[in-house]
Amino acid sequence: MNYPNLIPRPDCGHAVSPQAEACVGCGRFFQLFATSLTVDWRGWAWTIGRVVLAVALISYVLSMTVYIAGMQRLN
């Protein structure tokens, strides 16, 4: 049993294709691939969350400024 296109995984020892996302022998995801995916997803979520927070804060301050300016003009 010697497949030239399969490489043994260092973490579990099973021979798996380099293009595979998970081990065919034990089903575990490849650590490097899964870690990079998780970090990417968290980074994007964190960036999007910060942008949404910033936009919400800026729109709140702007609306309050317009509201206060309108009140002052009425008085």
Ligand SMILES: [Zn+2]
């Ligand atoms: Zn395995």
